[in-house]
Structure formats: C-alpha cells, structure tokens
Amino acid sequence: MSELNLVLMGPPGAGKGTQAERLVDDFDLPYYATGDILRAAVKDGSELGREARGYMDRGELVPDDLICRVIMERIDSEEAADGFLLDGFPRTVAQALVLEEALDGRGRSLTAALLIYAPDDEVIRRLSGRRICVKNGHVYHVEFDPPKNEGVCDQDGSRLIQRDDDKPETIKKRLGVYHEQTEPLIEYYDDKGLLRRFDGTRAPDEVHGHIRATLATLKLEAEL
Numbered sequence: 001m002s003e004l005n006l007v008l009m010g011p012p013g014a015g016k017g018t019q020a021e022r023l024v025d026d027f028d029l030p031y032y033a034t035g036d037i038l039r040a041a042v043k044d045g046s047e048l049g050r051e052a053r054g055y056m057d058r059g060e061l062v063p064d065d066l067i068c069r070v071i072m073e074r075i076d077s078e079e080a081a082d083g084f085l086l087d088g089f090p091r092t093v094a095q096a097l098v099l100e101e102a103l104d105g106r107g108r109s110l111t112a113a114l115l116i117y118a119p120d121d122e123v124i125r126r127l128s129g130r131r132i133c134v135k136n137g138h139v140y141h142v143e144f145d146p147p148k149n150e151g152v153c154d155q156d157g158s159r160l161i162q163r164d165d166d167k168p169e170t171i172k173k174r175l176g177v178y179h180e181q182t183e184p185l186i187e188y189y190d191d192k193g194l195l196r197r198f199d200g201t202r203a204p205d206e207v208h209g210h211i212r213a214t215l216a217t218l219k220l221e222a223e224l
C-alpha cells in the first residue's frame with residue numbers, strides 16, 4: 001500500500017495551512033482543512049455553517065459528531081482513495097479514535113501525524129497579522145509573508161481580510177482549547193509511533209523543506 005494518509009497538527013497559527021498549501025503541490029494530495037470547510041459553510045449560510053458559527057466565533061471546538069461526519073464524507077470520496085492530507089482534524093482523542101476506527105474498517109491506516117509546534121507568544125504575533133483571501137482562504141502575514149500588492153491575493157487576485165476568530169480574546173481562548181483538548185493527541189500519536197515533529201518557528205521555506213524530506217522518505221518506505 002503506497003498511499004500517504006496524513007494529519008497535520010499544531011497550535012493555532014503554527015503554520016498548518018501555510019505548509020499544507022506547499023505540500024499539496026509537492027505530493028498531489030487531496031487536502032481537507034476542517035477550519036476552511038467550516039468557514040465556507042458559514043459563508044454559504046448552510047445548516048452546517050449555522051450550527052458551527054457560534055462555537056467558532058467563541059474560539060471553541062464544534063461538537064465531535066458534527067465534524068466527524070464532515071471529514072468521513074471526504075475520506076470516503078473517490079479523490080481520497082489514494083491518500084489525503086487532513087488539517088485541523090483530529091483535534092480531540094475522541095476524534096482520533098473515530099478516524100482510526102473508520103480507516104481500520106476500510107483496510108487503511110494513517111501514515112503519519114505531522115506536528116508543527118510554536119510557542120504561544122509566536123502564535124499570537126502570527127495570528128494578529130494574518131490575512132486570508134476572501135475567495136480561497138490563501139494565507140498571508142502583513143510582516144512575515146506579505147502579498148506582492150497590499151490587500152490583494154497573489155494567487156487569485158481577491159481581497160485580503162482578517163479572520164473573525166483572529167481577535168485577541170478569541171486567539172487566547174483558542175490557545176487554551178488547544179492546550180487542554182488537542183495536546184493530549186501528541187502523546188496518543190507518539191505512543192503509536194506515528195508522530196513526526198517540526199519546529200514551526202523556522203522560516204516557512206525551511207519548515208517546508210523539513211516536512212517534504214520526511215514525507216519523501218515515508219512515501220519511499222510505503223512503496224517498498
């Protein structure tokens with residue numbers, strides 16, 4: 001079995017979305033970011049969006065059963081039959097168990113859990129200056145990764161905005177939720193031998209180089 005079934009983990013602002021954009025190009029993997037999926041649902045005013053909005057605005061996690069349904073649909077889609085990259089899921093041990101059981105039942109398994117770590121003060125600096133494009137959610141930072149033309153997405157020309165949950169109080173809340181509910185997953189995946197750690201405080205290209213090298217090795221091993 002040579003598929004790469006990956007999850008990207010790490011605190012808010014560690015650079016999961018930034019790295020995913022690059023890795024998707026490298027490895028041609030379908031990419032499912034629960035935050036992006038939920039924000040699109042909020043924008044469309046769909047039932048999922050209406051259910052999720054309050055939790056997201058408060059910086060809390062949406063209920064496990066809601067998000068598990070969303071992600072299982074994607075994993076069962078044809079495009080994910082040969083591998084996938086998940087960003088922001090699982091985020092609780094309960095979600096990880098659902099994923100593991102689902103993959104198991106389909107004769108599949110996770111290849112690795114990629115942890116990008118960064119300390120709280122760095123995360124706060126990053127999220128305060130983050131901008132995303134209205135059309136596709138492409139990620140920028142006013143200081144660390146500015147677009148060529150101020151306020152305009154390099155990739156699709158759409159307008160850049162601030163995310164609703166990037167207000168200082170909500171950032172603090174999201175960090176608290178991460179430490180309390182998501183951090184236990186690090187040990188969970190470490191115990192299974194699936195965890196790979198990456199220093200997210202390095203420059204984006206450097207972080208990308210490290211992850212890409214690890215994935216290239218994993219892919220080779222999977223093909224043997």
Ligand code: AP5
Pocket residue numbers: 010011012013014015016017018019034035036038055056057059060061062063064067087088089090091092095126127129130131139140141142144145165174200201202203204207
């Ligand atoms: P989600 O959208 O997943 O947010 P998050 O986990 O808080 O992560 P972020 O997207 O904020 O950060 P990131 O790591 O992607 O960083 P980025 O690359 O943008 O989730 C949002 C909400 O949805 C949750 O709060 C919850 O309510 C709900 N939700 C989602 N999944 C759920 C689940 N499974 N269960 C329940 N609820 C769920 O980078 C950040 C900034 O830093 C950018 O400006 C970037 O340009 C800059 N930057 C990136 N890398 C570097 C670098 N190396 N150096 C300098 N700057 C950098």
Ligand code: MG
Pocket residue numbers: 016017018033035
């Ligand atoms: Mg993100």
